[in-house]
Amino acid sequence: MPFFNKKMSFLIQEYLPILILFFVASGLACIILGASYLLGTQKPDTEKVSVYECGFNPYEDSRNKFDVRFYVIAIIFLVFDLEAMFLFPWAVSLGQITSMGFWTMMDFLLELVIGFIYAWNIGALEWE
Amino acid sequence: MKVNQNGIYFSVPSKKFVNKKIKMDFSILFQNNLKMFLPEIFLATSILILTLHGSFIISSRHLGFPLIVRSVSKLSILILLLTVFLSNNNSINFMLTYQNTFMFDLLTFYVKEIILISVLLCVFIFENSIIRNQINNFEYFILLLSATLGLLLLVNSYDFLSLYLAIEMQSLCLYVLAGAKRNSSFSTDAGIKYFILGSFSSALLLFGISFIYGCTGTTNFDSLSLLLAQPDSTNTIFSLNSLIEKALLCIATAFLFKIAAAPFHMWSPDVYEGSPTSSTIFFAVVPKIALFAIFLRIFQSIFFIFEDVIVFALILFSMTSVIVGSFVALKQKKLKRLLAYSSISHVGYLLLAFASNSLEATVSLFFYLVIYMLTSISIWSIVLSLNTIENQKSPKTLIDLSAIAVTNPILGFSAMVAFFSLAGVPPLAGFLAKMKIFTAALGASLFFPSFVAILSSVISSYYYIRIVKTIYFEKNQRCFFIFPVSYSCALTTGISTFFLIFLFINPTLVLLITQKMALCLFLIKRCLS
Numbered sequence: 001m002p003f004f005n006k007k008m009s010f011l012i013q014e015y016l017p018i019l020i021l022f023f024v025a026s027g028l029a030c031i032i033l034g035a036s037y038l039l040g041t042q043k044p045d046t047e048k049v050s051v052y053e054c055g056f057n058p059y060e061d062s063r064n065k066f067d068v069r070f071y072v073i074a075i076i077f078l079v080f081d082l083e084a085m086f087l088f089p090w091a092v093s094l095g096q097i098t099s100m101g102f103w104t105m106m107d108f109l110l111e112l113v114i115g116f117i118y119a120w121n122i123g124a125l126e127w128e
Numbered sequence: 129m130k131v132n133q134n135g136i137y138f139s140v141p142s143k144k145f146v147n148k149k150i151k152m153d154f155s156i157l158f159q160n161n162l163k164m165f166l167p168e169i170f171l172a173t174s175i176l177i178l179t180l181h182g183s184f185i186i187s188s189r190h191l192g193f194p195l196i197v198r199s200v201s202k203l204s205i206l207i208l209l210l211t212v213f214l215s216n217n218n219s220i221n222f223m224l225t226y227q228n229t230f231m232f233d234l235l236t237f238y239v240k241e242i243i244l245i246s247v248l249l250c251v252f253i254f255e256n257s258i259i260r261n262q263i264n265n266f267e268y269f270i271l272l273l274s275a276t277l278g279l280l281l282l283v284n285s286y287d288f289l290s291l292y293l294a295i296e297m298q299s300l301c302l303y304v305l306a307g308a309k310r311n312s313s314f315s316t317d318a319g320i321k322y323f324i325l326g327s328f329s330s331a332l333l334l335f336g337i338s339f340i341y342g343c344t345g346t347t348n349f350d351s352l353s354l355l356l357a358q359p360d361s362t363n364t365i366f367s368l369n370s371l372i373e374k375a376l377l378c379i380a381t382a383f384l385f386k387i388a389a390a391p392f393h394m395w396s397p398d399v400y401e402g403s404p405t406s407s408t409i410f411f412a413v414v415p416k417i418a419l420f421a422i423f424l425r426i427f428q429s430i431f432f433i434f435e436d437v438i439v440f441a442l443i444l445f446s447m448t449s450v451i452v453g454s455f456v457a458l459k460q461k462k463l464k465r466l467l468a469y470s471s472i473s474h475v476g477y478l479l480l481a482f483a484s485n486s487l488e489a490t491v492s493l494f495f496y497l498v499i500y501m502l503t504s505i506s507i508w509s510i511v512l513s514l515n516t517i518e519n520q521k522s523p524k525t526l527i528d529l530s531a532i533a534v535t536n537p538i539l540g541f542s543a544m545v546a547f548f549s550l551a552g553v554p555p556l557a558g559f560l561a562k563m564k565i566f567t568a569a570l571g572a573s574l575f576f577p578s579f580v581a582i583l584s585s586v587i588s589s590y591y592y593i594r595i596v597k598t599i600y601f602e603k604n605q606r607c608f609f610i611f612p613v614s615y616s617c618a619l620t621t622g623i624s625t626f627f628l629i630f631l632f633i634n635p636t637l638v639l640l641i642t643q644k645m646a647l648c649l650f651l652i653k654r655c656l657s
Contacts, residue, residue, distance in 0.1 A: 111176060114176050114179060114180055115179075117180060117183065118179050118180065118183040121183035121184060121186075121187045122183055122186070122187060123187070
């Protein structure tokens with residue numbers, strides 16, 4: 001199996017950091033969760049232990065009518081969430097990408113703002 | 129100053145910075161790329177401005193919340209006209225841009241022109257139908273223009289990533305267009321059906337792309353064609369041959385889904401029937417040519433060493449589409465469903481030309497696409513002209529066509545010409561297109577598939593002739609009032625009827641253009657092999 005040959009192991013070279021990250025992350029998660037489970041004082045009640053579902057009762061009939069405005073807000077939230085995802089790497093690498101990179105992001109933001117103005121104008125953000 | 133391989137100048141740093149990281153000025157590197165994208169940039173900017181314009185006007189209290197569909201439709205016609213002019217001014221014959229993710233050659237040039245003109249004609253003819261259907265959202269046109277933008281980018285894309293993004297852009301807009309009539313449950317149903325099946329096919333496409341990326345380590349068409357151009361055993365790619373074949377079959381399946389070829393056609397009649405007529409016209413006329421152009425590029429000039437597998441699959445699906453399209457359409461009574469099945473059988477003929485895989489066959493494929501587009505524009509504008517008081521609410525059936533040769537002889541004649549051209553009756557352009565496809569298929573020794581296609585074409589000519597019989601000889605007992613044919617529909621029908629007759633007598637111009645388009649695909653192939 002040339003793929004797992006240690007000398008030319010492309011797999012190990014590329015994925016070893018990910019493996020280390022995986023172990024560190026799962027170890028850290030176990031420590032934090034275990035510590036808060038063992039050391040904290042616990043007074044459970046129904047509201048505390050039930051699943052959090054944005055203000056809805058999690059266990060009821062799924063055929064209920066559901067206000068479409070939730071979807072609209074969720075979509076707008078998603079767009080701005082993704083915008084932040086693009087903005088962070090852009091901000092970090094701003095030194096290397098010169099004016100072209102800068103103006104590309106400005107163009108993206110402009111288009112996003114136009115979408116936002118549109119959503120505002122047609123009343124998608126209003127909740128009475 | 130120094131010249132890089134694309135012929136673009138970039139500045140080389142002076143001696144004392146040599147050890148530091150070289151910082152390239154991207155704005156100089158990309159200056160020609162922006163020039164190539166001028167029509168798309170214009171279209172995108174116009175879409176944004178139209179969004180702002182529409183949203184400010186419809187929410188304005190002192191204008192009294194006006195309905196602006198008519199004015200926005202006029203504006204979008206203007207935008208499309210200017211985009212046609214801009215893309216016509218393009219003077220560069222071949223160029224790869226944005227790190228080889230987009231490419232420009234004569235094929236993309238002509239396909240983009242054809243797409244833009246067909247969208248223009250669509251908007252031109254269905255303006256009145258939108259108002260009659262009470263689609264009062266100006267967003268309809270914004271989505272239409274965005275779908276057009278997605279199609280233009282799709283034709284240009286030269287990388288699987290840009291291809292996927294462009295396909296998603298156009299199909300997301302098309303899903304919303306299918307469900308544009310919000311108060312009709314048929315339209316919502318069509319939108320959801322189209323969305324679910326369309327996203328399934330997109331998932332298949334992504335699956336195939338990920339396999340190809342896993343095997344070759346690149347998604348770029350340029351790198352892929354160079355990588356696969358060396359057909360010998362020293363190339364390690366060929367140990368992964370069978371995996372790439374499967375990946376290509378996934379991609380082909382996604383493509384057949386999008387163009388509604390037979391085993392994957394189930395969405396198309398329902399979507400055609402349920403969505404408002406204006407959206408149906410757009411689905412029927414516009415996206416096919418863009419999809420065919422990009423997938424011909426993938427299968428014929430990038431992955432041409434795998435052509436055995438692809439050709440086998442395409443022959444199979446071509447035969448099923450031709451058979452399903454002609455047999456199922458025999459029982460249809462609703463006009464839109466009938467036209468949907470007729471488009472499935474035409475996709476079958478196109479796939480036959482695709483599978484023949486020669487220069488002549490590709491020329492005939494593009495020729496057929498252009499003629500088919502012209503014929504469908506004619507037929508749909510005739511369908512839009514058949515408005516009586518009774519059929520305003522209900523879907524149009526074949527009965528609505530009865531005796532229009534008596535009430536409106538010119539409309540009846542145009543309808544006859546259009547349906548005969550679809551059937552492939554001699555003194556019309558449809559016959560020429562069909563004949564070219566069959567000669568190309570016979571030239572590629574596809575005897576059995578062309579035999580099946582010709583037999584099915586005989587069967588399908590039965591229902592076209594039945595329609596012509598309904599137009600000319602059916603007696604209509606009822607008394608009904610027909611709305612006058614709108615100016616735009618009359619103009620479009622007239623022009624396309626003229627071309628359907630004229631292109632039989634002198635098809636030189638279209639043949640020349642299609643020859644150039646096909647050569648773009650085959651030149652690369654011959655250079656590499």
